[in-house]
Amino acid sequence: MSAKTKNKHDQSESPRLGASAFSARSKRVTVNMGDGQKVKTLTPKQRGATTEQKSVAKDVKKVMAKCKEEHDMRLDLSRCEVTELPRYIKELSHLEEMYLYGNRLTTLPPEISSLLNLKILALSENMLSSLPDEAESLLCLKVLDLRHNRLKEVPFVVYQLRSLQTLFLRFNRVTSLTPEIKNLTQLTTLSMRENKFKELPEEIGYLRCLSVLDVAHNHLEHLPHSIGNCNQLVTLDVQHNELVDLPETIGCLTCLKRLGIRYNRIREIPAELEKCSDLEEFNIEQNKLKTLPEGLLKRFKNCSSLQLARNQFEEFPSGPPAQFGPLTSFSIEHNKVTIVPFGVFSEAKKLTKVHLKDNLISSLPLDFGSWVQITELNLASNQISKLPDDIKHLTKLEVLILSNNVIKLLPKSIGGLCNLIHLDLEGNRLESLPAEIGYLTSLTKLSVQSNRLTVLPRGIGHLVNLKHFSAGENNLTQLPEEMGTLESLEELYLNDNPNLQMLPFELALCRKLALMSIEGCPLGRLPPQVVDGGPSAIIMYLRTQGPYRAMSFS
Template sequence: MGLCHSNCPFVEQKCHRIKVSRPTEGGVWPTTNGFSLDHTTKSAKTLGRTRTTSPKTNERGMNLGSSGGTSTSGHTSSGYSSGNAPGTSSSSTGGGATSSEMPAEIRPKVVTVKHPESNKPKPTTKKGKAIQADVDVIKEFQRCKEENILRLDLSKSSITVIPPSVKDCTSLIEFYLYGNKISSLPVEIGCLSNLKTLALNENSLTSLPDSLQNLKALKVLDLRHNKLSEIPDVIYKLHTLTTLYLRFNRIKVVGDNLKNLSSLTMLSLRENKIHELPAAIGHLRNLTTLDLSHNHLKHLPEAIGNCVNLTALDLQHNDLLDIPETIGNLANLQRLGLRYNQLTAIPVSLRNCIHMDEFNVEGNSISQLPDGLLASLSNLTTITLSRNAFHSYPSGGPAQFTNVTSINMEHNQIDKIQYGIFSRAKGLTKLNMKENALTSLPLDIGTWSQMVELNFGTNSLAKLPDDIHCLQNLEILILSNNMLKRIPNTIGNLKKLRVLDLEENRLESLPSEIGLLHDLQKLILQSNALQSLPRTIGHLTNLTYLSVGENNLQYLPEEIGTLENLESLYINDNASLVKLPYELALCQNLAIMSIENCPLSALPPEVVGGGPSLVIQYLKLHSPYRQM
């Protein structure tokens, strides 16, 4: 293996300059919808350390965690995060006053509340200087020359310049330079004739030297997270490339010379500014993965249908108005990302893509699908039609859901679920119908025996069918933002229920059978018209989250003291709640509590004014269970 010397013919070649766009932020962006089309390389060094800051406290709210601990609170409509109930300010998460006069055995744990600002990324301090790093590079190149090293990893080493002595590293097969501060490459890079993998991602490159075309063995080129405003011409001359990553640059145009890269199997142009894809894409017949997501494409060329070996095509987050019929030629397609475009229709030919296991068109303007499309895609297990313009379920009958396990129709205009539509969906476990126009549920809901998660939130339901008790496998039931006035007594038969969300309905009472839900962990009753809670609520010993704020509660049952696992309690905005049971002090795991806008007139004003922490202390001090 000969070494490139000082009269290397590549040394005098000039670097092809590229227009510089405004600098972009670094870092790796998350993928969407399950697509992960870029490879990830491990860093060789860790140069930063995290500096922590002390949390701040507010005046209201409570955290009864261990000394020096932190707590964050925030309430969502689905009730899955522990925190402020709706209608309360951020001040409901803070430490109450403490009493130095209380006996040690009833003194509460120290209250510490995490300030919202502490959720921001912590500043990092980098070690070393770039100048020293460049000197180390020369040493590494010398070692590479002497030892005929095949793989060199200089990633995340604060390198700013690649010295010309890189020409001596002709033995290299893999060269990793990602996560540095390199703005240009020396022409000597073209001397690495054996190189197969070159990772230059997360740098500041605006151009590439023409000498790069001499890397006749190069197969993998990673240029993610740089500052390229166009694809350098030299890339089109790398005919041996099989994998090309150009994600997160500022590329606006893809040239016709793309056809020269006929060996490509993976091409990622994600997160650029591309408005048009050339017909030359059709020459890349070896492509198996093509990521064009997060660009500005409005149309695709018909030639996309020539890429017959594609198994993954990601087009989500573009401006696509249509999909060409030639998409049906991609018979090997398994994953197709169409989320968040401007599509109004799906081509009939897509039924030929029978290997797809997921159909997701979330965030478009589609009102109907071609007849029988979903039934033709018999391998589908997940269907997501959320955030479109559907007024009814797609035509195709029960056959279209035969093998489906999850259906998401959230945020459409569907007013009815047809009787028997899921009669063949024996494996259906998740159904999301949130934010539609449902006024009733189908009479055969009792046959959905395998259902694990049901979301009917934000509809117009006034009644639940009694045979909902047949859903013996149900674990999550969301009925928030409806018009329910009662819950059937049969609710107690849902033995596996872990989450029950009834927020913002018109409930005046709960059936005592609610106490039979022994596995229940989260119960959300916020914003109803409840005047009391059933005493059987004390049987919910696995409950960790209870939200009953914004009701008409006059008291809490003494049995609440048996909720030994309760961590978050929201009783805010109950205008008639004048006292709290002493038994509440027995909830030793209680960490977050909101009592805002409750009169609690049976307690001393100075105790109430001190916030939840002081209220709990008072209840402990005066409790008949004090010695327990």
């Protein structure tokens, strides 16, 4: 996961951040050694208390004094390079919210115990490895944020904070929870993702107020059976673990709407999951599943997204077409499916995205033309040799991916896809393109890379919105003059066409053309010195030496 993604997730799960009262930036001091040695640069840590550090301490004291004077319920010292919270924090006993995000704290002073009214304590992005026992006095605390610290265990004092409703422990080094977790019966949100948990204690079942439990990106192999007692759970995220199964008690989570179990090692889904009929999304990507329990999907009346990718399915889940009725998105990519059943989507009136990539499909069902609501269809990396003429009825299609199949000929009816924006035909066996390809005037991206084309149809010139055109690794001998009308063209890939000797001067009219790949093309009818100069020299030659040289290309 990228740092940018992590930050976005952190903000979504954290209490609202306020603006810092001030900011201080780290500086380095240059010292002349005076004896001919090189100038030495000292960091604040090396040189002790610098003027800037003293200034920061002074500013912290000033902010805290103002908070006390104005009886402000909220103190924000986030990202102020605070290394130690002053002991006179005890004078702010009226505080209800304290934000210390992004500092250098390694501990908190015992005087924290004076903040008896504190409800929110935000300590994310520090260097904490523990909390003082005195924090047990924070009996009103409802939100504790300890994300991005150096905790190897949950500080025991946390288990004493029985009023906690939200606990964030993300991105630490914690390996386990102790049975004392049962004390936190008021918790509604518990986030422990990106730690080193190998198991959860059975006492997790005492947390019956939980609505969100996030233990994604850990090393869990099993969930405790007591998870079924957390029957208020709305979100359960255990993706990216090492789960080999799910307990049957998961069926007791009847309020569940979001279940994240992708990227695990699960071989079987318990039939009891059908009781979780409020699920809005069912994503089991990257597990070891071959089948689903009979009738499971039809119980998910509100499920709009079904993701079965990267498993071991050899066929579509069994059941009536109605089981796909609520779906807007369906994926069974990277499996071993050979047949798309007739009528499988006949009741999926809301379905817009279908991803069947990387299977063993050789043909499409006879009712393929009835998939009229689909806007995105990915059939890449299968064994499809022919597209049905009925494809013309899929007029809402915007993205059609057919790369890496064995298609030799496109039907003329493909010209009826008037809303198509992206068409990928790379890696097939096409020897020609129908003239009707020119009717796809909404296209912005077209790839016919790695086929057996010798010519392109003149109708290609009608694709006035085309920005990216890839026709490399073919047997093209020439390009049509009509290419010059592609006024939106920005990228043109012609590489590895061994018989392409010349480019039309009309390419000079493609004013937006910024990238052209011609590696592996002899271009013998162009001056050798121009070809040696590369794509930019070729474009300049076409513009200055051809019949359009009198035109301005600025």
